Amino acid sequence: MKPRAAVSWSGGKDSYLALHRSRSSYDIVALITMFDEGGARSRSHGLRPQILEAQADRLGLTICTGRGSWATYEDGYLQALADARALDISHVIFGDIMYDSNREFPERVCAASGLVAVEPLWGESTDRLYREFVDTGADARIVTVRESVLDASWLGRRLTLSLLPELQAAGADPCGELGEYHTVVVDAPAFSRPIDLLPLDRVSHGGCWALDFAISEHTTSGSNAASV
Numbered sequence: 498m499k500p501r502a503a504v505s506w507s508g509g510k511d512s513y514l515a516l517h518r519s520r521s522s523y524d525i526v527a528l529i530t531m532f533d534e535g536g537a538r539s540r541s542h543g544l545r546p547q548i549l550e551a552q553a554d555r556l557g558l559t560i561c562t563g564r565g566s567w568a569t570y571e572d573g574y575l576q577a578l579a580d581a582r583a584l585d586i587s588h589v590i591f592g593d594i595m596y597d598s599n600r601e602f603p604e605r606v607c608a609a610s611g612l613v614a615v616e617p618l619w620g621e622s623t624d625r626l627y628r629e630f631v632d633t634g635a636d637a638r639i640v641t642v643r644e645s646v647l648d649a650s651w652l653g654r655r656l657t658l659s660l661l662p663e664l665q666a667a668g669a670d671p672c673g674e675l676g677e678y679h680t681v682v683v684d685a686p687a688f689s690r691p692i693d694l695l696p697l698d699r700v701s702h703g704g705c706w707a708l709d710f711a712i713s714e715h716t717t718s719g720s721n722a723a724s725v
Contacts, residue, residue: 502588502615503527503561503581505603507541508549509680510637510656511592511618511672514630516556517687518617519590526584527559528552529577536564542640542679547712548692555688559584571606578610590615594623595674624661627671631658635685638694639678641707646677649699652708656680 504516506528516525530549531540539549546562553560561580565573578589589612593599600616607614618626630637637656642649646669654660661671669677684691693713700707 499524500588501526501586502590503529503586504590506530508544508552509542509682510630513635513682513685515590515592515617517633523588527561527581529561529581531563531574534564534566543707544681545711548681551692551712555690574606575610578606582610582612588613588615592618594618594672623670623672623674627661631656635682637680637682640681641679641705643677644704644706649706652699652706
């Protein structure tokens, strides 16, 4: 019997690839996502709750959420872990790739919760991971870019193999490991159906451009993911 696990879920490419790689070894039953204090936006990618809920629905998974400021993030995450542990999980899968500081947090909070942190992407080439994500057949769109590296014209673009050399030529790490960009997954082989997105606005804040969007009310099981 496979160990039961949850995935620490940003809604973007790295968390999806971590889930994709882990499905053969773990019985994945839940996603874990942190939101701001009011629950209006996800802490990592600034996504509306409806987006994360739609992803969980299409994956057939429970979503466990926490809330907090950056100062209270750990307390909120520990509460989300407690909710996930109530589902009899023993492991939590993360999509971290590099930097010891990124790995320290998962290991600390999981140990405090009696859980095991799993890092299936850790230490691998970001070029290779980008290509592997594209090869899964998933559809991820760029929703945030750092202005010093990428301008607002990148928002809404799909991650493809042809986009990779453009990212690198612009000075971005293939997986955005210095915060050059973030993504949202709108369709994937693991999804029961795509998510149709309705673009709302482009916002500049804190040195970044972000694309705000909601789920289209006209989403149907036979529709294709909308260009954002």
